[in-house]
Amino acid sequence: MAVTLEKGSESANSGNGAAPLHFYEKLPAAPNYGRSVRVVGEVQNVDMNQSPHPMNSRGELGPAAFNLQHNTISHDPFIRVSAPNHFADRRHFLTNVVNQASKGQTSPKRVDVKDPAAMARHIKAVAKYMGADIVTIAAAHPSFMYAGNRYVQDGTAEDDHEKDTPEQLCQRFPYLVFATTAWPYETLQAHRHNIGDSAYHVSQMKGNMILKSLEGYIKELGYTALRGVANPQATALSSGAGELGRNGLVISEKFGARVHMPDPIMTDLPLVADKPVDIGVSDFCSVCKKCAVTCPTNSITFDDRDPDNGKQLTRDTSGYGVYNGVQKFKINWKTCYALRPYTHQYWSSCLTCAAICPFTKPDTWWHTAAIGWLKNTPYAMRPLVVKTLKAIDDKFWGTIKTKRVRWLGYDSGIKPGEQACTVAGCTADHGAAAAKQEVTGNIGYYYPLKENTNRFVKRA
Amino acid sequence: MPMKLGPITLPFGGGESHKDDPFWDFFIKNAPVDIENSAVAMMDRAPEGNIFPTKAELHTPEITSSLVKELGIYLGADIVGVARLQSEEHDYPFGIITVVKADYDTKTHQGIGGQVPTQNGLYVTFVMTAWIKELGYRSNAVWDDDAEKLAAQAGLGTLNAQGRLVTPQLGPKVHVAKVIRTDLPLAADG
Numbered sequence: 001m002a003v004t005l006e007k008g009s010e011s012a013n014s015g016n017g018a019a020p021l022h023f024y025e026k027l028p029a030a031p032n033y034g035r036s037v038r039v040v041g042e043v044q045n046v047d048m049n050q051s052p053h054p055m056n057s058r059g060e061l062g063p064a065a066f067n068l069q070h071n072t073i074s075h076d077p078f079i080r081v082s083a084p085n086h087f088a089d090r091r092h093f094l095t096n097v098v099n100q101a102s103k104g105q106t107s108p109k110r111v112d113v114k115d116p117a118a119m120a121r122h123i124k125a126v127a128k129y130m131g132a133d134i135v136t137i138a139a140a141h142p143s144f145m146y147a148g149n150r151y152v153q154d155g156t157a158e159d160d161h162e163k164d165t166p167e168q169l170c171q172r173f174p175y176l177v178f179a180t181t182a183w184p185y186e187t188l189q190a191h192r193h194n195i196g197d198s199a200y201h202v203s204q205m206k207g208n209m210i211l212k213s214l215e216g217y218i219k220e221l222g223y224t225a226l227r228g229v230a231n232p233q234a235t236a237l238s239s240g241a242g243e244l245g246r247n248g249l250v251i252s253e254k255f256g257a258r259v260h261m262p263d264p265i266m267t268d269l270p271l272v273a274d275k276p277v278d279i280g281v282s283d284f285c286s287v288c289k290k291c292a293v294t295c296p297t298n299s300i301t302f303d304d305r306d307p308d309n310g311k312q313l314t315r316d317t318s319g320y321g322v323y324n325g326v327q328k329f330k331i332n333w334k335t336c337y338a339l340r341p342y343t344h345q346y347w348s349s350c351l352t353c354a355a356i357c358p359f360t361k362p363d364t365w366w367h368t369a370a371i372g373w374l375k376n377t378p379y380a381m382r383p384l385v386v387k388t389l390k391a392i393d394d395k396f397w398g399t400i401k402t403k404r405v406r407w408l409g410y411d412s413g414i415k416p417g418e419q420a421c422t423v424a425g426c427t428a429d430h431g432a433a434a435a436k437q438e439v440t441g442n443i444g445y446y447y448p449l450k451e452n453t454n455r456f457v458k459r460a
Numbered sequence: 461m462p463m464k465l466g467p468i469t470l471p472f473g474g475g476e477s478h479k480d481d482p483f484w485d486f487f488i489k490n491a492p493v494d495i496e497n498s499a500v501a502m503m504d505r506a507p508e509g510n511i512f513p514t515k516a517e518l519h520t521p522e523i524t525s526s527l528v529k530e531l532g533i534y535l536g537a538d539i540v541g542v543a544r545l546q547s548e549e550h551d552y553p554f555g556i557i558t559v560v561k562a563d564y565d566t567k568t569h570q571g572i573g574g575q576v577p578t579q580n581g582l583y584v585t586f587v588m589t590a591w592i593k594e595l596g597y598r599s600n601a602v603w604d605d606d607a608e609k610l611a612a613q614a615g616l617g618t619l620n621a622q623g624r625l626v627t628p629q630l631g632p633k634v635h636v637a638k639v640i641r642t643d644l645p646l647a648a649d650g
Contacts, residue, residue, distance in 0.1 A: 077516050077594035081587055091509035092590035094583070097502060104497030111486060122483040129487075130576055131536065184534075202535060202587075209499055209583055216497030217487070217572045408534070409519060409527050426519045 027170065031141040031234065033326075034276030036243035036285075041325035045147035045166055046231060052333055061334070064341035072344060076194055078408065082201035083348050094205045098212045102219075102227070110222030116270035123177060123271065126217060130210045132179040134252055134259060138239035139273035140176050140266060142166035144230040161226060169266065173226060175273060176235045177265040179214060181207035182255035183354075185362045190405035190412040191351035192296075192343070192446035198407065199258075200349045207262050215265050223269040232261040239274045243281035247291040247300055247353035248331040253279045253371055256360030257353070280374035281359065283382040285329065288390050291353035294400055296448055299336040300353060301329065339448075346416050346447045355401050358393040404444040412444035487573035488564055500575050503582040508600075515596030521647040528646065531591065532558055535584040538634075539627060541614035544648035545641060552598070552641035554648060557611045558584045559627060562635035581637025592644050599642040607636040615650030 030039035048054060052061070059066045074086035081092045090096050113119045120137055127135040138144075145166035161169060187199035211227075218225040233250055236242060242252035242259070249257040292300040301319020320329050331353075339350065354360055361367040370389055377385050404413040411422045419433040478484040495501045518524050525542050532540035539559040545552055562577035569575070585601040592599035604610065608625040612618055617627035617634075626632045 077512070078591060080512070080594045081590040088512055088594065089509040091507050092594060094503070094506075094586050094590075097506040097586070098499055100502070102496070104492075104494045107493045107497075109493065111483065115482075118482055122481050122487070125478060125481060125484070126487055126573065129573060131580065187534075198534075205587070206536070206583065209503070209579065212502065213499035213572060213576075213579060216492065216499060219494070219497045220490070220492050220572060221483075221486075408530055409523070421519065423519050423523050426523050428518065428520045428523075430517060 027141065027167075031139075031143060031238045032276055033234070033237040034240070034243055035278055035282040036245070037237055037326060037328040039143075039325060040322055040327045043143040043325040045143065045145055046324070047148040048146050049148060052337055056337070061337060065337055068341040068344055074348065075345065079194060079197060079201075079348060082198060082205060084201075086348060095208045098209050102212070102215060102225075104216055104219050106219045106224055107222045113270040117272045119269060120271040123214075123218075123269070127177070127179040127210065127214055130213055131181065131206060132210050132214075133182040133255065134241050135177070135179045136236070136239035136241045136274045137271050138176040138178060138235045138264070140170040140174050140230065141234075141238070142170050144176070144234040144238075145169055146229060146231065159226065161224075169226075169229060173224060173266045173268045175267055175269065175271045176230050176239070177214065177218075177267060177269075177271070178232065178235045178239050178241055179207070179211055179265075180236075180241070180260050180262055181210065182252075182363075183258040183260075183351075185255075185258065185360070187405060187407050188258055188351065188355055188360070189401055189403045190407070190410075190444055190446070191349075191355040191401065192347050192448075193405070193410070193412045193444070194347060195405050195407045195410050195412055196351055196355070197347055197349050200351060204260050204262075207260050211262055211265065218265065218267050218269055221269060223267055225269075226266040227263050229266045230264050232264055235264045236261060238276055240277040243277065243279060244328055245281055245291070245357060245359070246285040246289065246329045247295075247357060248329060248333075249354055249357075251279070251281045251357065251359045253277065254363045254367075257357040258355075258360050278375055279359075279371055280377075280382060280386070283379070284358065284374070284386050284389075287383060287386045288358060290356045290358065290390075290393075290399065294352050294356045295336075296350065296352060297332075297335045297339045299332040301331070303329075343447065352401075358390060358397070361397075401446065402443050404442045411439065412446065413439045413441065415445045416447035484573070486571065488569050488571045489574060491570035492572060498572060498575065500579050500582060503579070503586055506586065509590060509593055511598060512594045512596050516594075518595070518645060521645045524645060525647045525649075528556055528588070528644075531588060532556070532584055535587055536560070536580050537584045537637075539616050539629060541611060541616045541649045542646045543610040543614040543639075543650065545610075550641060552600070552643055554642050554644065554646045555604070555610050556588065556640040556642065556646075557607065557614050557616060558588070558637040558640070559611060559616055559625070559630075559634050560584070560637060561630050562633055566635045577635035578637070581635055585638040585640055589640050592640070592642050595644065597642060597644040599640055599644065601638040601640045604639040607639050610639060611636050613650050614648065 069085050073088045074080050080087050087093045124135040181203040183199040183203045187195050190196045215225040236250045242250040245251040251257045252259050292302050303320035305320050414420045421430045422439050492498045529540040537558045538561050541557045543555045545555045560577045560580045564574045566578050589599045589601045611625050617625045620626050
């Protein structure tokens with residue numbers, strides 16, 4: 001996509017005497033995503049209506065997946081208030097409240113920004129103050145923009161820029177603010193369990209609230225804030241929130257793969273864009289493959305590739321390759337999706353590939369040290385470092401997650417389908433099914449076990 | 461924000477001062493021109509949901525209390541307590557008190573930043589209220605003028621001369637969120 005834009009964007013910047021909003025002389029033909037993703041061909045703008053969830057809403061993924069998403073009320077009280085689509089009463093799901101289309105008006109009194117770098121620092125401090133774990137700023141590129149209709153939050157949003165082309169949008173609103181929350185590490189260990197679901201959903205709800213508040217604040221500063229415009233992953237990668245892993249997830253420096261990819265905010269607020277990061281994900285994913293081994297549906301590829309030049313070395317059925325002009329790892333999302341209706345009584349979010357990823361660790365000094373070692377190693381030496389780090393990871397964190405986690409009265413030490421009350425000191429009568437069942441040991445059970453799932457996809 | 465000792469910069473300590481941020485005052489103090497831009501207003505007027513028709517199986521009241529506190533902390537509250545309600549206007553036996561850290565007094569700092577503790581408090585009380593209703597019990601989060609008194613009654617801290625809550629963990633830098641009135645069987649603190 002070769003796009004040449006006129007210098008500056010006077011219309012969006014009239015009269016307040018701030019520095020020129022648009023720093024491009026000419027938009028780069030392709031955005032820079034760092035080492036993990038390369039643009040090698042022409043990129044078509046993606047219509048969000050062709051992405052998994054909207055396809056499922058139209059019933060295109062089969063009745064089982066459709067019914068899971070649209071006709072299923074969870075048996076679990078906490079899932080009913082935290083997971084999208086499994087509530088008994090939609091008013092109990094906070095995201096339904098905060099993801100209403102914004103009705104707030106941009107303040108007519110625009111705050112003068114003399115130093116975009118100071119404003120960039122301010123917006124990051126603001127988002128962190130509200131509770132965001134990662135905040136980055138991307139330079140908007142037309143290839144990030146959604147094609148067709150906006151992917152608006154509650155379907156009712158309309159704004160003056162609805163009909164703008166991707167190029168016009170990027171010219172008028174040159175920045176994307178990407179802010180996200182990380183899932184708590186401890187409860188994530190019980191993935192494929194209600195406990196892991198809570199880790200995912202609670203931080204997701206919080207992130208949605210933070211972004212809505214940040215969107216309102218940008219409007220109060222007197223600048224436009226648009227939602228549902230840009231691809232979050234592209235925004236995250238180009239702004240250095242992380243690198244793309246084999247599991248198709250953006251892997252961040254501090255939290256690994258346990259971060260959400262919420263809808264970024266597009267704005268004309270004068271900011272300074274961040275650059276992609278190199279934390280060695282490209283090198284690690286070429287060697288590690290722990291996510292591919294543990295994926296219950298075999299949806300993650302085992303393809304080998306050269307971490308340095310992106311050259312593909314081997315190839316199985318799907319996986320590493322060029323998709324829509326972008327060379328990257330891609331999961332088989334159809335098989336990933338196919339498991340969900342069959343596990344609903346035990347969990348609603350799988351998260352196996354995120355939990356097993358060696359980058360997914362508590363945000364501690366030793367995690368910082370390990371990543372620091374990897375990223376300060378020359379490319380040629382990195383495979384050695386990766387093999388060492390992976391050996392340490394296999395030894396101390398295991399090749400499969402089986403840690404027993406207790407949270408809010410839930411206990412992953414109870415086998416799926418069984419009932420027991422393991423809360424210390426509880427004298428309440430839980431009926432015959434849960435009466436005095438002993439649960440010992442420190443093993444957590446996470447349904448389904450890998451060997452049960454070959455019926456979804458058999459590996460060659 | 462690193463701590464600066466003359467020419468030496470330590471990578472820790474010092475806290476977030478925001479003193480070098482020219483826009484911080486605006487963030488904390490300037491009340492929104494359009495209240496629709498405030499996520500706090502959005503959550504504050506959220507409609508009430510229904511109570512789930514089947515009551516969930518509970519543990520003992522003491523344990524249910526500890527679960528309520530565990531959830532509150534997990535959702536981002538700093539201190540959670542349970543007070544016994546005396547009022548005769550309603551028949552809710554318990555009030556769940558949520559306390560969140562507030563660097564700036566939420567009563568006098570009306571900016572979107574000054575109201576961040578209110579936002580965090582509403583997040584906790586919204587999810588908690590919905591969860592209790594999904595457990596099959598009544599719950600209702602309300603702004604209560606006596607919230608700080610109830611917090612002191614639940615042993616979360618003491619009231620100072622101005623009648624404001626002072627806690628052992630956070631001192632006076634606290635915001636007391638909506639009180640969740642409920643008939644969930646709990647054990648009151650204090």
